[in-house]
Amino acid sequence: xTDKLVQPxxxxxxxxxxxxxxxxxxxxxxxLWADARNRxxxxxAAMASVVVLxxxxxxxxxxxxxxxxxxxxxxxxxxxxxxxxxxxxxxxGHWFGFDxxxxxxxxxxxxxxxxxxxxxxxxxxxxxxxxxxxxxxAGFVGGRVDSIMMRLVDIFMSIPYMFVLILLLVVFGRSISxxxxxxxxxxxxxxxxxxxxxxxxxxxxxxxxxxxxxGVSTPKIITRHIVPNLLGVVVVYATLLVPQMILTESFIxxxxxxxxxxxxxxxxxxxxxxxxxxxxxxxHLAFPLFFFVITIFCFFFIGDGLRDALDPKDR
Amino acid sequence: MNDLSPLLSVDDLRVWFDxxxxxxxxxxxxxTLKAVDGVSFDLMPGETLGIVGESGCxxxxxxxxxxxxxxxxxxxxxxxxxxxxxxSKREMRGHRKEMQMIFQDPLxxxxxxxxxxxxxxxxxxxxxxxxxxxEVKNRVREVLDRVGILPNMVNRYPHxxxxxxxxxxxxxxxxxxxxxxxxxxxxxxxLDVSIQAQVINLLMEIQQEMGLSLIFxxxxxxxxxxxxxxxxxxxxxxxxxxxxxxxxxKSPGHPYTEALISAVPIPDPKAEKGKEVMxxxxxxxxxxxxxxxxxxxxxxxxxxxxxxxxxxxxxxQGNGQAVACHLR
Ligand code: SF4
Numbered sequence: 355x356t357d358k359l360v361q362p363x364x365x366x367x368x369x370x371x372x373x374x375x376x377x378x379x380x381x382x383x384x385x386l387w388a389d390a391r392n393r394x395x396x397x398x399a400a401m402a403s404v405v406v407l408x409x410x411x412x413x414x415x416x417x418x419x420x421x422x423x424x425x426x427x428x429x430x431x432x433x434x435x436x437x438x439x440x441x442x443x444x445x446x447g448h449w450f451g452f453d454x455x456x457x458x459x460x461x462x463x464x465x466x467x468x469x470x471x472x473x474x475x476x477x478x479x480x481x482x483x484x485x486x487x488x489x490x491x492a493g494f495v496g497g498r499v500d501s502i503m504m505r506l507v508d509i510f511m512s513i514p515y516m517f518v519l520i521l522l523l524v525v526f527g528r529s530i531s532x533x534x535x536x537x538x539x540x541x542x543x544x545x546x547x548x549x550x551x552x553x554x555x556x557x558x559x560x561x562x563x564x565x566x567x568x569g570v571s572t573p574k575i576i577t578r579h580i581v582p583n584l585l586g587v588v589v590v591y592a593t594l595l596v597p598q599m600i601l602t603e604s605f606i607x608x609x610x611x612x613x614x615x616x617x618x619x620x621x622x623x624x625x626x627x628x629x630x631x632x633x634x635x636x637x638h639l640a641f642p643l644f645f646f647v648i649t650i651f652c653f654f655f656i657g658d659g660l661r662d663a664l665d666p667k668d669r
Numbered sequence: 670m671n672d673l674s675p676l677l678s679v680d681d682l683r684v685w686f687d688x689x690x691x692x693x694x695x696x697x698x699x700x701t702l703k704a705v706d707g708v709s710f711d712l713m714p715g716e717t718l719g720i721v722g723e724s725g726c727x728x729x730x731x732x733x734x735x736x737x738x739x740x741x742x743x744x745x746x747x748x749x750x751x752x753x754x755x756x757s758k759r760e761m762r763g764h765r766k767e768m769q770m771i772f773q774d775p776l777x778x779x780x781x782x783x784x785x786x787x788x789x790x791x792x793x794x795x796x797x798x799x800x801x802x803x804e805v806k807n808r809v810r811e812v813l814d815r816v817g818i819l820p821n822m823v824n825r826y827p828h829x830x831x832x833x834x835x836x837x838x839x840x841x842x843x844x845x846x847x848x849x850x851x852x853x854x855x856x857x858x859x860l861d862v863s864i865q866a867q868v869i870n871l872l873m874e875i876q877q878e879m880g881l882s883l884i885f886x887x888x889x890x891x892x893x894x895x896x897x898x899x900x901x902x903x904x905x906x907x908x909x910x911x912x913x914x915x916x917x918x919k920s921p922g923h924p925y926t927e928a929l930i931s932a933v934p935i936p937d938p939k940a941e942k943g944k945e946v947m948x949x950x951x952x953x954x955x956x957x958x959x960x961x962x963x964x965x966x967x968x969x970x971x972x973x974x975x976x977x978x979x980x981x982x983x984x985x986q987g988n989g990q991a992v993a994c995h996l997r
């Protein structure tokens with residue numbers, strides 16, 4: 355930073371500057387977002403995680419095109435003797451080997467990645483939207499409305515959410531959409547609390563007071579002044595929420611309540627892998643576990659990087 | 670100017686806050702903090718009224734109550750004959766463009782995520798949503814130019830400016846809707862002394878040009894001296910003196926005003942040395958439990974027995990001076 359300041363303006367630059375001043379042109383400002391982006395790009399662990407994560411995404415979306423096998427066809431020859439014939443092998447194109455039922459494990463992992471990632475993203479999205487709206491309204495309106503809204507959150511929070519989720523899946527049937535709804539609906543509670551706290555502190559900032567004084571309406575104040583200033587916190591929390599969603603889904607699937615055959619997810623694949631561990635087919639566990647772990651790690655690193663980049667203390 | 674009717678006429682304004690004691694049960698009665706307790710004043714068009722008092726005396730709360738940013742308990746605030754405090758929110762919103770506010774912390778009063786162009790345009794867009802984008806842009810440039818900010822800075826963000834510049838931007842934001850009144854809530858107390866003068870001069874120039882009324886809040890008398898026509902001194906939510914500015918400095922009426930004036934440094938070192946500073950012993954009493962009778966009684970050097978019995982009314986002394994003290 356400092357060497358940039360010390361460096362004298364090159365003549366060309368000075369000329370440009372003078373020209374833009376005289377021509378009545380405008381000088382581009384450096385927004386807080388631009389600052390944060392620069393800090394984030396400088397964070398090596400976070401940037402590496404972004405790259406790895408993009409590869410995982412690409413794998414889940416495009417992985418199917420790289421193999422001639424699909425995720426349904428059962429190879430009856432292999433089925434009975436997966437341990438001997440179903441090993442991962444580069445020569446026959448079954449890179450990850452076969453699963454317990456004689457299906458191509460590579461295709462299964464691609465399929466599982468797609469479902470796990472979308473559960474994570476969609477679940478986090480629902481949670482963030484509901485939580486941000488709920489929390490910012492409660493925080494900004496304040497008073498009795500705030501008390502009632504937050505007590506409601508307290509009550510919901512006191513119910514063990516795993517229990518609710520399992521109940522939902524049992525009562526309404528096990529489907530992916532139910533899983534989305536169930537996970538999303540329980541995860542917004544934390545979000546709403548965080549956002550409410552932030553809103554309370556933002557509400558007393560002078561620029562919000564200034565907006566009130568100049569006659570800006572309440573909805574406009576929330577969307578124009580509160581939410582953009584909340585965004586930093588929301589973004590950080592959202593990136594940390596995605597792996598949490600993936601973990602929840604995996605746990606539910608591990609218990610056998612989540613996605614159902616023929617669909618699969620990382621959790622379901624890991625669960626199968628664990629069951630067949632005793633038969634010596636360790637690759638059943640290793641491949642899905644690998645993707646699961648690196649994805650979770652990447653999200654955490656990115657979340658950390660974002661938090662450092664957006665930290666208002668650095669301003 | 671005296672034959673005009675007042676722009677703003679505040680009568681017996683009270684703002685009370687309910688304060689919950691720490692760890693109190695929801696049903697125990699709350700304490701009442703009388704932040705503003707029966708304040709009345711008139712503000713003429715084109716006039717500057719200075720409001721002075723220690724922190725916590727209710728001067729900011731008074732301004733915010735007039736602007737309907739905190740609810741008032743009782744009282745009226747007539748704006749050209751209409752009561753601001755009893756009108757609906759919608760009606761009030763229509764009037765907000767006529768009165769604008771400038772804040773204490775210049776940087777904090779600007780949204781860090783908006784460019785200064787957007788910030789200055791916001792009141793205009795709020796009150797005149799039909800203006801074309803081009804017109805808005807022209808008005809923004811014009812008003813920025815007036816307050817001494819290069820108009821080609823419109824795409825910059827508040828953190829790229831100094832405190833004094835930020836306050837100029839705040840002034841530009843207030844000016845853009847051509848208000849009749851600007852309430853300045855300690856606009857210079859967060860700035861360096863050298864910049865304070867610039868900002869005050871800017872405000873005075875603009876006031877002359879546009880015929881604005883100003884309410885200028887400050888916590889010491891020296892800042893208010895140059896800019897105000899009249900000065901109102903507040904103590905624990907009560908008006909203790911409201912006087913013509915020249916008169917107030919020449920012969921302060923209330924013992925509290927005297928103490929405040931004696932604390933203002935005199936530029937002449939000799940005079941400063943010989944000057945007697947009237948120190949107020951004891952701390953400001955808790956506003957939750959103000960003294961009976963005259964609120965200033967616990968710190969007044971000339972207090973008598975009757976001061977504890979009844980509250981002194983604000984008495985007009987003629988010569989443009991009104992003082993609330995039994996002995997004056
Ligand atoms: S009324 Fe009494 S206590 Fe109050 S200022 Fe006057 S002399 Fe002092």
